[in-house]
Amino acid sequence: MGFAGQCVLLVYPPGLDFVTAFFGCLYAGCVAVPTYPPHRHHILERFQAVAADAGARIALSNTLGAAQFQTRMEAEESVQAATSSQLSWLATDEIPDSLAKHWQEPAIAPDTLAMLQYTSGSTSRPKGVMLSHANLMANIHTIHQAFGIQYDDSSVFWLPMYHDMGLVGGVLVPVFAGVTNVSISPATFLQSPITWLAAIGEYRATISGGPNFAYDLCIRKISEEQRATLDLSSWALAFVGSEPIEPGTLERFAATFAPCGFKPGALHCCYGLAEATLMVSGPTRDSGATVGTFLDPALAENRVEPVPNDAPQAHRLVACGSPVGGLRVVIVDRHSRAEAAPDRVGEIWVAGASVGEGYWHKSG
Numbered sequence: 635m636g637f638a639g640q641c642v643l644l645v646y647p648p649g650l651d652f653v654t655a656f657f658g659c660l661y662a663g664c665v666a667v668p669t670y671p672p673h674r675h676h677i678l679e680r681f682q683a684v685a686a687d688a689g690a691r692i693a694l695s696n697t698l699g700a701a702q703f704q705t706r707m708e709a710e711e712s713v714q715a716a717t718s719s720q721l722s723w724l725a726t727d728e729i730p731d732s733l734a735k736h737w738q739e740p741a742i743a744p745d746t747l748a749m750l751q752y753t754s755g756s757t758s759r760p761k762g763v764m765l766s767h768a769n770l771m772a773n774i775h776t777i778h779q780a781f782g783i784q785y786d787d788s789s790v791f792w793l794p795m796y797h798d799m800g801l802v803g804g805v806l807v808p809v810f811a812g813v814t815n816v817s818i819s820p821a822t823f824l825q826s827p828i829t830w831l832a833a834i835g836e837y838r839a840t841i842s843g844g845p846n847f848a849y850d851l852c853i854r855k856i857s858e859e860q861r862a863t864l865d866l867s868s869w870a871l872a873f874v875g876s877e878p879i880e881p882g883t884l885e886r887f888a889a890t891f892a893p894c895g896f897k898p899g900a901l902h903c904c905y906g907l908a909e910a911t912l913m914v915s916g917p918t919r920d921s922g923a924t925v926g927t928f929l930d931p932a933l934a935e936n937r938v939e940p941v942p943n944d945a946p947q948a949h950r951l952v953a954c955g956s957p958v959g960g961l962r963v964v965i966v967d968r969h970s971r972a973e974a975a976p977d978r979v980g981e982i983w984v985a986g987a988s989v990g991e992g993y994w995h996k997s998g
Contacts, residue, residue, distance in 0.1 A: 635692070635724075638663040638740060641750060643685060643693035643721075644796065645671055645703055648819035651696045652795045653805055655726050659694075659749075663740030666749040667762075668796035672703055684752050684760050685721060697725040744768035751798055751908050763908045772987035773802060773911035774810045776959025781841060781871055781902075782919040783807070788814040789841040790833045792823035792848075799844075799876055802912040827852045828860045831891075835865040843873030843902065846880055849887045867895030871919055873902040879952040881925045898922050905954035911988040914963065917955035924953040936968075936979040961986035 642664045646652040652668075659666035667688050672681035685693070695703060700723045748770055750762040777783075791804030795817075808815035816837050823830045831852060834842055856864075874884070888898040901923040904916035917924065930949040932939040941948050957963045964973055965980040974980035 637692060639665070640692075641665045641667050641688040641690045643688070643690045644668045645681075645693045645695045645699065646795075647671060647696070647699045647702075648794070648817075648821065649696075650817070651699075651727060655694045656749075656795075656801070656805070658726065660742075661737070661740070663742065663746075665747050667752070668749070668801060669752065670794075670796060671699065672706060678706070680760055684762070687752075687760065687762055688750055691720060692722045692724060694724050694726050696727045700725045742767060744771075751801075751911075753908050765911055769911050769988055770802070770806065772959065773913060774806050776961070776988060777803065777807050777913050778811050780904075780913060780916050780958040781807075781873075783811045783813065783841070785812070787811070787840045787870075788816075788837060790816045790818065790830065790837060790839040791842065792818040792820055792830050793844060794820045798906070798908050798912050803873075823848070824851075827855045828864075831856070831864050831866060831894075834869050835894075838868040840868055840870040841873070842869065843871070843875070845876040846874060846878065846883050849874065850880075850883045853883070853886050853890050861891065861894055864891070864894040866891055867897075869896060869900055871902050872896075872900045873904055873916075874923075875904045875906060875954070879903050879954075881923070881950045881952055884923050884925075884952070903952050903954050907984070909989060910961065910984045910986070913958055913988075914961055914982075914984055915955045915957050917953070926951050926953060933979060938977040938979060957986075959986065959988065961988060 642659050644652060644655050644659070644666055646655065656666050656668070667684065667690060669681055669684050670677050672678040693700075693703075704723055745766050745768060747764055748767045749765050751765055752760045752762050789804070789808060791800060793800030793804055795801050795805060804815060804817065814837070816833055816839065818829060818833060827848075830842070830848070833839070884901055884903075888896060888901065892898075899920050899922040902916060902919065902921075903923050904913060906913045906915075927941055927943045927945070927948050927950050929939040929941050929945070930947045933949060943950070962985045964983045965978070966972065966983050967974045967978070967980050
């Protein structure tokens with residue numbers, strides 16, 4: 635179709651068709667652009683912004699998704715006719731297998747652009763991070779080592795595949811490691827959080843996780859009767875990231891699900907950002923959560939002053955480990971842009987193979 639080297643939108647309902655399409659883009663020498671399915675007004679606006687920024691002329695989906703999304707876009711008055719006419723839709727589940735014999739291997743080098751990973755756009759217009767094959771391979775290898783993944787590990791993911799944690803952590807790392815991953819729809823988890831934990835027990839998964847809110851949701855929504863049916867004894871690495879981590883959430887989760895076999899040492903608090911592909915820092919496996927207590931007024935003044943847990947105006951913070959995979963992390967003074975002195979609060983700047991050699995990226 636002549637789209638080699640061009641950006642291609644991946645717009646799929648939850649399911650394995652997304653995985654097929656992502657690797658299909660790489661096989662075709664295209665640049666994959668995972669994005670939110672445009673089902674609500676503000677998400678539709680984000681979809682339009684991503685499509686325009688990427689300069690995409692084609693969107694991939696399955697038959698059902700393509701029909702649904704086109705109908706929604708046409709019904710939305712804010713969608714300009716020009717935008718709709720410029721974007722073609724292709725249902726990838728209708729492509730004849732017989733075309734495979736015409737495939738020619740594309741010329742892919744380490745610095746070839748593999749995908750655009752867009753930020754959420756929650757605070758500003760979505761920004762596309764250009765990730766090469768080398769960037770992806772570097773961070774995938776880093777996560778494999780940081781998590782200490784073995785041949786007998788397995789995982790359960792409910793995180794959306796168009797999100798960096800869901801795609802890199804839940805699709806690419808298991809493929810690289812050659813281990814099993816069980817995928818659950820994000821909507822299924824949100825509607826019934828026990829589905830996530832029940833799947834961990836049923837499939838004897840060793841690796842799973844999500845943002846802080848997911849652990850909090852399980853505490854609040856899973857009843858005592860439901861907890862009695864769970865077996866979390868296989869869960870060896872429960873990663874927590876993607877948003878601020880609350881010490882209280884970790885403590886309550888560990889206490890609530892201890893009778894189900896959950897081990898506090900499994901908690902793996904990590905940090906990452908889209909500009910570094912995914913993971914930037916994390917602890918060693920089986921080390922559990924590390925929590926420090928600091929003087930709140932001092933933090934407001936960019937000073938780090940440790941205090942006892944029961945001290946007045948104490949503020950507890952969760953550590954997110956050390957830089958992984960040769961990444962360099964520097965805390966930078968917001969005003970001078972120089973490396974901050976010890977015990978000072980500053981901006982996080984990251985460099986390394988997951989970012990692109992010779993580049994620095996600032997955390998949002």
